[in-house]
Amino acid sequence: MMIEDKGSLRLRKFLAHGFMLTFIALIMFPFLMVLSISFRQGNFATGSLWPDNPTLEHWALAFGFDYTRADGTVVTPPFPVLLWLWNSIKVGLIASAGILLLSTTSAYAFARMKFRGRGAMLDTLLIIQMFPAALTVIAVYAIFDALGQVVPWLAIDHHPALILTYLSAITLHIWTIKGYFEGIDPAIDKAAQIDGASPWQTFRYIFLPLSVPILAIVFVLAFIFLVNEYPVASVLLRQTDQMTLAVGARQYLYEQRYLWGDFAAAAILSGLPITALFLLAQRYLISGLSDGGVKG
Amino acid sequence: MTAITDHTDPTEVTGPPHQAWRLWIGRGLLAAVAAGFLYLVFGLYLIGEPVLAVIAMATGLLGVTFFGFRRFYTLRFVYPGIAAVFLFILLPVIYTSAIGFTNFGARNLLTLDRVTAYHLDKAEVDPDSKRPFAGVAGPDGLQLYFPEDAGRPALLTAAVTGPGEVAAEPVEGPAPETLPMKEMIQNRALLSEVTVTTPDGLGLSMAGLRDFAEIQPVYALADDGTLVSQIDGHVLVPNHETGFFETEAGEPVAPGWRVQVGFDNFARLFATEGIKEPMVKVFIWTFTFAFLSMVLTFSVGLGLAVILEWPHLAFRGLYRVLLILPYAVPGFISMLVFRGLFNQNFGEINLILESLFGVAPPWFTDPFLSKVMLLIVNTWLGYPYMMLLAAGFLQAIPRDHYKAAALEGAGPVRSFFSITLPQILPPFVPLMIANFAFNFNNVVLILLLTRGGPDMAGTKVTVGHTDLLGSFTFRLAFENSAQDFGLAGAISTVIFIVTGAIAYLNFRAMQSYAKKKGAGA
Numbered sequence: 001m002m003i004e005d006k007g008s009l010r011l012r013k014f015l016a017h018g019f020m021l022t023f024i025a026l027i028m029f030p031f032l033m034v035l036s037i038s039f040r041q042g043n044f045a046t047g048s049l050w051p052d053n054p055t056l057e058h059w060a061l062a063f064g065f066d067y068t069r070a071d072g073t074v075v076t077p078p079f080p081v082l083l084w085l086w087n088s089i090k091v092g093l094i095a096s097a098g099i100l101l102l103s104t105t106s107a108y109a110f111a112r113m114k115f116r117g118r119g120a121m122l123d124t125l126l127i128i129q130m131f132p133a134a135l136t137v138i139a140v141y142a143i144f145d146a147l148g149q150v151v152p153w154l155a156i157d158h159h160p161a162l163i164l165t166y167l168s169a170i171t172l173h174i175w176t177i178k179g180y181f182e183g184i185d186p187a188i189d190k191a192a193q194i195d196g197a198s199p200w201q202t203f204r205y206i207f208l209p210l211s212v213p214i215l216a217i218v219f220v221l222a223f224i225f226l227v228n229e230y231p232v233a234s235v236l237l238r239q240t241d242q243m244t245l246a247v248g249a250r251q252y253l254y255e256q257r258y259l260w261g262d263f264a265a266a267a268i269l270s271g272l273p274i275t276a277l278f279l280l281a282q283r284y285l286i287s288g289l290s291d292g293g294v295k296g
Numbered sequence: 297m298t299a300i301t302d303h304t305d306p307t308e309v310t311g312p313p314h315q316a317w318r319l320w321i322g323r324g325l326l327a328a329v330a331a332g333f334l335y336l337v338f339g340l341y342l343i344g345e346p347v348l349a350v351i352a353m354a355t356g357l358l359g360v361t362f363f364g365f366r367r368f369y370t371l372r373f374v375y376p377g378i379a380a381v382f383l384f385i386l387l388p389v390i391y392t393s394a395i396g397f398t399n400f401g402a403r404n405l406l407t408l409d410r411v412t413a414y415h416l417d418k419a420e421v422d423p424d425s426k427r428p429f430a431g432v433a434g435p436d437g438l439q440l441y442f443p444e445d446a447g448r449p450a451l452l453t454a455a456v457t458g459p460g461e462v463a464a465e466p467v468e469g470p471a472p473e474t475l476p477m478k479e480m481i482q483n484r485a486l487l488s489e490v491t492v493t494t495p496d497g498l499g500l501s502m503a504g505l506r507d508f509a510e511i512q513p514v515y516a517l518a519d520d521g522t523l524v525s526q527i528d529g530h531v532l533v534p535n536h537e538t539g540f541f542e543t544e545a546g547e548p549v550a551p552g553w554r555v556q557v558g559f560d561n562f563a564r565l566f567a568t569e570g571i572k573e574p575m576v577k578v579f580i581w582t583f584t585f586a587f588l589s590m591v592l593t594f595s596v597g598l599g600l601a602v603i604l605e606w607p608h609l610a611f612r613g614l615y616r617v618l619l620i621l622p623y624a625v626p627g628f629i630s631m632l633v634f635r636g637l638f639n640q641n642f643g644e645i646n647l648i649l650e651s652l653f654g655v656a657p658p659w660f661t662d663p664f665l666s667k668v669m670l671l672i673v674n675t676w677l678g679y680p681y682m683m684l685l686a687a688g689f690l691q692a693i694p695r696d697h698y699k700a701a702a703l704e705g706a707g708p709v710r711s712f713f714s715i716t717l718p719q720i721l722p723p724f725v726p727l728m729i730a731n732f733a734f735n736f737n738n739v740v741l742i743l744l745l746t747r748g749g750p751d752m753a754g755t756k757v758t759v760g761h762t763d764l765l766g767s768f769t770f771r772l773a774f775e776n777s778a779q780d781f782g783l784a785g786a787i788s789t790v791i792f793i794v795t796g797a798i799a800y801l802n803f804r805a806m807q808s809y810a811k812k813k814g815a816g817a
Contacts, residue, residue, distance in 0.1 A: 009608060016609055023600075024618045027676065031621065033644050034633050102377035109373035121378065123803065128381060129730060130799040131389050132737035132766040135788040138395065138773070138781060139388035146348050150339030168384035170377050172730045179723050183692060199369070217688065221681070228627040230740045231770075246628045250744075253632055260636060267629040275624040 038264035058265035078259060081266045083241060084248040088227050089273060091159050091244060095166035096222040100215060103170040107177035108203045112189065122175075129171040134231040140165055141235050162236050162244075166226055173218045180214040181207060220277065227274060245270050322363075330360050351387065355379055389792055396561055396785030404539045404552035404782075411553045415523050415532070415541065418514040421503045425510035427451075430474035431483070438483060440464070440492060442508070443471055451494060459489035466495060480505060561786035570756025575768075575787075577752070579794075582764045585670065586735040590728055592675040597682025598720070602712060604683075605690050616687075623680035631744040634673045661750050663761035670762055674741060678731070685727060689720045722811075729803055736795070742767040765791050 039054040060067040061077045068074050109115070110122055141156065144165075148155025155161065184207065192202045208215070230246045237243050249270075252263035333356025340349035362368040362375050398404075406414070427448070432439045436455035442464065444450040450471070451464040480487070484505070492500040492508055503509040515523040515532070523532040523541060532541040532549060539555040540548035565571060600619055604612050622630065637645050638659040646656045659669045693716065701711040742748055748760030748767055759768055769791065773784030 013608060013610075016603055016606065017611075020603070020609075020615050024615065027619065027622055030630065030633050030637060030676075031625070033637060037636075102380060105373045106377040109370060113370045113373065115370045115374075121374070125381065126729060126803055127796055127799040128385055130733035130736060130795045131385060131792060132739060132795075133385075134737065134739040134766050134770050135784075135791065136385070136388035136392050138785075139391035140384065142391065143348065143383075143388070146340060146343065146345045147336075149343045150336055164380075165384045167380040171381060171385075172727070174377065175730070176727070199373075203373075214688070217684065224623065224626075228740075230628055230743075245626065249628060249632065253635075263632065267633065271625040271629060274626060275621065277624075 034264045034267060037261060038268055040261055040264075042261060058261045059269075061262055062265040062269045078262060079248060079251055079266075080241065081245075081248075081269060084243055084245045085270045085273065087159070087243065088245040088270075091162055091166070092223045092226045095163045095169075095226050096219050098163065098167045099170050099173060099222045100219050102167060103173035103218065104177055104208070104211070104215065105203070106170065106174045107181055108199075108207055110174065111178045111181035112202075113199065122178075125171040125174060137231050137235040140232060144236060156236055157239050157242050159242070162233060165232055165236070166229070169222065169225065173222065176218060177211065177214055180211055184210055223277065224274065326360060326364055330356065333357075333360075351383070355383065392785050393789040393792060394785070395781055396783075396787075396789040397556055397558060398554050398782055398785070399539055399552070399557045399560075400554050400781040400785070401783075402779040403550065404554050406551055406553050408534070408553045411541070411551055412517065412521075412523070412534075414551060415515050415549075416513060416517060419511045420514050420527060422510045422512055425498055425500065426503060426507050427500065427509065428506050429508050431480050432472045433475055438475075440487075440490075440508075441467075441472060441474060442492075451492075453492055456483075456486065456490055459486065461491045461493055461499070464492050464494050477505070557782070561782050562790075564783060565786055565790070568756055570754070574752050574755045574757070574759040577761075578759060578763050578765055578768050581667070581762070582736060585667070585674075585738075585764065586732045588671055589674045589678060589735040589738075590732045592671065593678035593682045593731065594724075594728060596675060596679040597684075598686045600679070601683045601686035601690055602716060604687065619683060620680045622676055623684075627677055628740065628744060630677060631673065631741055634669075634676075635745050638669055660746065663750055666746055666750060666762050670741070670745065673745060674735065674738070677741075678735075682731070685724070686720065689723050690716070692723075693719050725807065729799070733799065736764070737766045738764060739766040739770055743770070747771075 038058050039056070041053050041055050041057075057067045057069065057075065061075060062081050064077050064080065064082055066074050066076050110118060144154060144156055144161045148158070148161070152158075153160050154164070188206060188210075189202050192206055197205070227244070228246060229244075233244050234247045237247055240248070249263070249266065252259045252266065333352060337349050337353045337356065340346075340352055359375060359379070362371045427442045427445050429440050429442050432441045432452070434455050436457075438456045440453040440456065440462075442451040449466040450468075452467040452472075453462045453464040456462055488502050490502070494500060498510050500508040501511045503511060512526055514525060514527060516526055518524050518531075521534050525531070530543065532543060534540075535542050535548070536555055538548060539552040540550070542548055565575075603609065604616055604619075606612075609615075637643050640646055640656060640658050640660060643659075646659075650656050657665050659665050697715050697719075698711055701715055706714065742762060742764055746760065746762045748758075748763035748771060750762075751758065751760045757772055759771075763771070769784050769787045772787065773779065773781055
């Protein structure tokens with residue numbers, strides 16, 4: 001697009017590639033290390049960068065299989081990694097869908113509707129999210145302790161309790177989506193209004209289809225935030241078979257029982273589905289849909 | 297609670313051409329939600345949670361009102377989200393602050409009713425009434441036989457069929473054949489709920505595998521709320537200032553209950569020498585950490601996004617995917633991985649540094665280096681988020697601007713600072729505040745990577761050089777043996793107030809900056 005002379009362009013391309021490759025090498029270093037550790041014998045964080053005697057022991061254990069070593073001893077999996085992974089994905093997907101629903105409707109109202117207290121509410125949302133969740137867990141626990149006595153499926157150690165709590169993580173997303181909605185040409189909703197569309201219909205049939213990229217970004221961001229969430233989950237989920245991955249993974253690295261190798265394999269195994277989700281959403285992340293609407 | 301998701305059902309809010317069945321589905325849903333809330337409110341009230349009951353009622357009433365009447369149409373879009381934020385962020389904040397004004401903690405865990413019940417449940421075996429027993433297989437089932445003992449005649453009960461009272465009658469003659477101890481152990485659960493009434497009016501309960509005896513409660517509750525001992529007549533008086541029953545000498549008797557203590561916790565916080573100074577240090581580090589994290593992740597992320605936008609660069613898709621990877625991997629895993637990699641003695645990072653430069657920095661024991669490590673790790677974790685957002689906002693900048701700038705002879709650096717930055721900053725401002733807030737409260741990173749260490753010397757409470765305000769309080773509440781929720785609540789309150797104030801000021805400052813910049817561009 002830009003007008004440049006050939007020589008400086010080649011030099012700049014070379015510099016850009018060099019920079020990118022160096023940077024990516026640095027970024028990838030921990031991943032490669034963990035991959036190496038997961039095939040390394042034993043559970044200690046010592047050894048060469050390349051495993052000398054590669055073993056599948058940690059991987060078998062991560063998948064939940066018993067592993068028979070060369071000397072005949074049988075090792076059983078220390079923790080139900082796949083179950084934890086499933087718990088994390090289940091809670092993450094449901095709560096992210098809920099977050100998306102709540103934050104898009106709210107963002108639409110904040111972007112396009114006039115009502116009392118609109119500005120104050122928006123500003124409050126931005127300030128509220130500074131409050132550290134880790135410090136309010138005692139209260140969250142108390143709330144669900146009480147709710148659980150009335151509604152059994154909302155009790156501690158049940159996933160609905162966690163999902164409900166997570167629905168409050170919408171403050172930032174409302175702002176993000178609102179920013180995007182404000183970028184949509186007001187002429188479009190004027191036109192819809194003239195054609196007799198209600199605000200809900202304008203939202204459902206015009207704003208949502210136009211906002212797929214930002215919605216994908218918000219969904220992925222919410223999902224990743226929730227899968228990583230530790231303080232609330234650690235307080236609401238106590239039983240091993242109810243735990244999410246974030247709560248469970250810590251069990252690998254207690255001082256008394258330091259399972260570094262098992263942890264590495266479990267870490268890669270559990271990191272993969274989330275990476276896959278990311279790559280799927282990647283198509284939406286960068287696309288020029290925002291300038292498609294008005295031109296048509 | 298289901299209202300939060302159910303209310304936004306599209307069947308409810310369709311436009312003017314109302315179809316009757318849709319309307320009725322909407323009304324049905326509304327009625328179901330209302331009924332659910334009603335059930336919840338009564339349930340919460342019945343289990344002794346009047347405050348939560350009132351809150352649930354308010355939530356339900358507002359929801360039903362907004363979705364039931366057309367004039368609140370606009371609020372339907374906002375209410376579910378705002379309600380969730382109120383219930384699970386604001387309400388816990390208020391509750392936590394309220395705890396700061398109580399003595400809630402490991403020593404004062406229960407309510408007064410539960411403490412009283414605990415004391416009333418205490419029972420003591422009357423040694424004089426103790427009688428050995430054995431089981432007898434009677435015609436109708438298990439009977440209990442009490443042999444003649446210290447001049448008291450032998451007794452035999454009727455068949456024990458279930459929990460409750462069973463009468464015993466005196467028997468003459470030789471002892472019947474008794475069952476082995478094994479069967480008694482099997483029937484233990486049943487026997488522990490049986491009361492044997494003797495001819496002289498005593499009620500005997502099981503006092504062990506071999507004995508029945510009269511078991512008396514130690515205390516009786518007097519009308520004025522004091523507990524009177526049934527054994528030696530001493531009196532325990534409830535002290536509603538300290539939350540303990542006290543003996544006449546003023547000795548507290550555990551367990552205690554929760555009472556309001558006013559500003560006692562705050563006084564402890566600001567008057568205790570070993571707490572005040574470290575808190576100031578923690579405060580400064582928290583701000584430094586949050587600010588530097590924000591600047592570093594933003595710069596790196598925006599820089600990479602701009603390079604990736606350059607159309608002449610090949611393999612942009614591949615680069616982008618690789619650059620996003622640190623974000624795709626769950627953060628808690630990365631943090632634990634870095635904890636191992638940065639290990640001074642056998643971590644892979646020092647392994648490489650030593651072979652290349654001959655140094656092995658003490659990442660976890662040196663205050664400065666541990667802070668540097670935290671910033672490195674946090675930048676690694678956080679830049680892809682900024683890069684993703686920046687990539688989205690870069691898309692919104694019209695291509696024509698760059699073309700015009702290029703025609704005017706502006707280089708890439710000039711067009712970055714004159715076109716890209718001014719256009720990208722205003723939409724980024726709230727996101728940067730959010731990022732600041734996130735790192736301000738990045739308790740998980742601290743807990744998983746350094747646990748706050750290295751510890752500061754000469755303090756009254758456990759506090760480390762890398763502790764953020766949040767992790768400091770979290771550790772105070774959960775890692776100290778005392779589990780002093782009251783004090784932690786007080787510190788949390790201080791944090792909430794300061795956080796709120798700074799957030800507001802920060803927000804205002806950034807807003808006016810963004811406006812100025814936006815006008816200049």
